[in-house]
Amino acid sequence: MIGSMFLSPEELVELTGRRKRDSQAQTLRAMGIEHKVRADGKVVVLRRHVEQELGAHGRAAEVEAMPDWSAA
Incomplete structure (x- = not known):
């Protein structure tokens, strides 16, 4: 379920x-990861929170900012 706002059970x-x-x-x-427990007992975690806490956004931004030297 890539693209979901919540982590999948496998994730x-x-x-x-x-x-x-x-x-x-x-x-x-x-x-230190915020989560909720639903009425059915399943744990729910926002994907964005995990990315922010573990620094995934910063790394992706750095990679995108790198010039593509092979295009020259």
Whole structure:
């Protein structure tokens, strides 16, 4: 589900290294990642927050700002 405003269940496992919801929430709290627990018990994390916290936006901006020397 790339492009979704929320991380997919697979992305949550990759981020936290945990499969159980309670363990995911505990790990996210320890990492300082804001999250919510839905009424059905699923953990929800905003993709944008994770990108901001882990610095993904800054790196992408730096890469885009680099000149394309192969175009010369």
